[in-house]
Amino acid sequence: MHAPKLIKTITSRLFRLTHLSDRQLKNQEVTLSLLHTQPIHHVAPEYLSFSIDISVVVGGYWWEGSQGVRRGLGTLRVPPIDLTTKKLDRLVQALGPAYLRIGGSEADKIHYLTRPDNEPDALVLTSEMWDKLHAFIQRNQLKLVFTFKYGLFERSQHGFWQGSEIKKLLDYSQQKGYRIDICELGNELNAYWAFHGIRAQPGGKNLAADYATFNEIVKSYFPDTKVMGPGSAYWPKLGESVRVLPSLTKRFLQNLEFDIDIVSWHYYPFQSTRSPVRTRTATLRTFLSPKSYHDFKNYSQRLRLWINLYQPKAEFWTGETGSAQCGGEPDLSDRFVSCFWWAEQLGNGALQRQKVMIRQSLIGGDYGMINRLTLKPRPDFWVSWLWRRLMGQAVYAVNSTHPRVKAYCHQHPDQQHKTLMLVNLANFKVNFNLEGFGELSQKVVLSANKIDAKRAYINGEKARFKKGKVQLSDFPRLPLNSQLQPFSISFLILR
Secondary structure (H helix, E strand, O other): OOHHHHHHHHHHHHHHHHHHHHHHHOOOEEEEEEOOOOOOEEOOOOOEEEEOOHHHHHOOEEOOOOOOOEOOEOOEEOOOOOOOOHHHHHHHHOOOOOEEEEOOHHHHOOEEOOOOOOOOOOOEEOHHHHHHHHHHHHHOOOEEEEEEOOOOOOHHHOOOOOOHHHHHHHHHHHHHOOOOOEEEEOOOHHHHHHHHOHHHOOOHHHHHHHHHHHHHHHHHHOOOOEEEEEEEEEEOOOEOOOOOOOOHHHHHHHHOOOOOOEEEEEEOOEEOOOOOOOOOEOOHHHHOOHHHHHHHHHHHHHHHHHHHHHOOOOEEEEEEEOOEEOOOOOOOOOOOOHHHHHHHHHHHHHHOOOOEEEEOOOEOOOOOOEOOOOOOEOHHHHHHHHHHHHOOOEEEOEEEOOOOEEEEEEEOOOOOOEEEEEEEOOOOOEEEEEEOOOOEEEEEEEEOOOOOOOOOEEOOEEOOOEOOEOOHHHOOOOOOOOEEOOOEEEEEEEO
């Protein structure tokens, strides 16, 4: 048997064994309770945001087709993305308003505007690329988050960063009248030791000093631009670093001598089989296990504590997240099963009082919401599309009595209703009772014919654009029963 088929067979058997214990829950009902009548938090209008990796923008090393990883990157070079297509515009506009983050592993290797004479293969963000990116942003009414180059240098230089390279791009942007809404310095600096060598690893105190310089430079060009950091990567089960290394985020926040606008972190609940380090491998079983989602809450609470202690004025963002590190997992991250982690984390992030969550990625990789080669939306694109239309900014605390039914409640965007999002991770129907909510007025359900399907259905009809347009009224109304479909994501609109 070929290796992919063998892996799929083993995974399928493990998945069936995992759900044997669910049989005892089949006859149980879930009670969903509204815990407080007042919202506990308000997310930003752009809460659901997304990224395009700098490697995809400029034509660097990327993930599709890569069998492994080299120095934190995919092994295949891709051409620069075409940001001028009307189809891509339509897909992006369907998810707005949003921030667009341009960052990623090659953000620290890139050169701005001109190619160095001694590096013929250097990655360059040319003025033409920068112009097209800003045209794309303006056309689609997005806000830009940009990861500026920190650079790869020896430990003796940490704390003395001068920012000479970024001034060129800031100056050009100022001359052209471009807007950069959020700036960050470097990509996942806590993991430099793994990808660039131990001498490239900054400590928290020195990074705080470099960020103070960065903040001063950025605001000398763009006084209204916000600064975000440190964007440390967190691993499932492991956290921010191995035990022998100190926490970068805590020491960074302790040593900052200015009020940073946004404290950010990066988190992937799984690792793809490309990843050389895997604390929770992306499999069908782990994608559907409620235990896989505990770490996000725990790390969020720890970060919130540090923010309250050291930077109480700062907003809290997930600056990058996707289903699985190293490009996503083929045949999982691009399938219906990937809808569950995304819906659950969107709900949980808002509940943990985060303002914005940036999805890696809008397009590119197996974890892209849009297929880079075909421009077809993948199933979890439709989670984002439904969230945008049904989940507003006010966040309410709710409780679910069923371990496989995750419940999250927001004010509806019309501000006249509430929307209760229910993520059913069980492979059977579940009856529900509502306590403290109003009357059920509409039900919208995202489902699929099978768990690893390439297509999703909304209210039983294939989710797709028709002549470039799509709206909720295109899909049939469902009967207002008190039952959740197996493996489904339901949005209950309540008066």
